[in-house]
Amino acid sequence: QLQVVESGGGVVQPGRSLRLSCAASGFTLSSYAMHWVRQAPGKGLEWVAAISYDGSNKYYADSVKGRFTISRDESKNTLYLQMSSLRAEDTALYYCAREVIPVAAVGGIDNWGLGTLVTVSS
Amino acid sequence: QSALTQPASVSGSPGQSITISCTGTISDIGGYNYVSWYQQHPGKAPKLMIYDVNNRPSGVSYRFSGSKSGNTASLTISGLQAEDEGYYYCSSYTTRTTHSYVFGTGTKVTVV
Numbered sequence: 267q268l269q270v271v272e273s274g275g276g277v278v279q280p281g282r283s284l285r286l287s288c289a290a291s292g293f294t295l296s297s298y299a300m301h302w303v304r305q306a307p308g309k310g311l312e313w314v315a316a317i318s319y320d321g322s323n324k325y326y327a328d329s330v331k332g333r334f335t336i337s338r339d340e341s342k343n344t345l346y347l348q349m350s351s352l353r354a355e356d357t358a359l360y361y362c363a364r365e366v367i368p369v370a371a372v373g374g375i376d377n378w379g380l381g382t383l384v385t386v387s388s
Numbered sequence: 389q390s391a392l393t394q395p396a397s398v399s400g401s402p403g404q405s406i407t408i409s410c411t412g413t414i415s416d417i418g419g420y421n422y423v424s425w426y427q428q429h430p431g432k433a434p435k436l437m438i439y440d441v442n443n444r445p446s447g448v449s450y451r452f453s454g455s456k457s458g459n460t461a462s463l464t465i466s467g468l469q470a471e472d473e474g475y476y477y478c479s480s481y482t483t484r485t486t487h488s489y490v491f492g493t494g495t496k497v498t499v500v
Contacts, residue, residue, distance in 0.1 A: 313489035374424035374439025
């Protein structure tokens with residue numbers, strides 16, 4: 267069954283780091299571009315980062331560039347988001363999701379997980 | 389990245405058709421056929437309804453359709469049903485900065 271499951275969220279102090287994980291099943295990460303999208307409490311969706319199907323290209327929103335790093339482990343079929351220098355405005359539910367078409371870089375984001383909540387607070 | 393512009397709310401009666409607009413620029417909607425639409429019910433994850441402007445993923449009702457004209461994309465829901473109530477977000481590939489996605493501001497659809 268095709269699904270992604272996020273984990274790793276929690277409460278963290280400003281300036282600290284946190285790593286989110288996204289375990290994929292029913293498909294292989296090496297066939298699809300993958301995304302992280304976040305949603306602050308009561309707010310809309312914000313795209314955060316993406317990695318191409320072959321892992322060669324990584325893209326980031328301006329709001330996280332230089333602080334967040336997207337990566338993956340093909341042997342574990344798991345996607346990661348390393349977040350550093352966290353700020354209060356990074357507080358959100360972080361979703362992992364898959365590009366709708368294999369190999370394609372853009373088009374639509376499908377198969378969303380349930381998300382993992384990150385709260386940045388002192 | 390500046391968000392795409394959507395109306396805050398749209399409402400309709402059961403059986404009617406409604407259209408949600410999504411306005412961007414030549415750097416996103418106007419320049420590329422990579423517009424997608426998402427439905428989100430309260431407390432739930434978003435669901436992809438339309439990709440590449442007018443394609444429906446498997447399992448999405450034919451009542452949902454997408455289109456684009458210039459810098460504006462539209463989502464039309466025909467035969468409105470109570471279960472269609474929720475939030476809808478558009479999204480587009482953008483080159484305002486480097487390769488990335490940008491989401492719309494979101495539209496609350498109410499079935500009255």
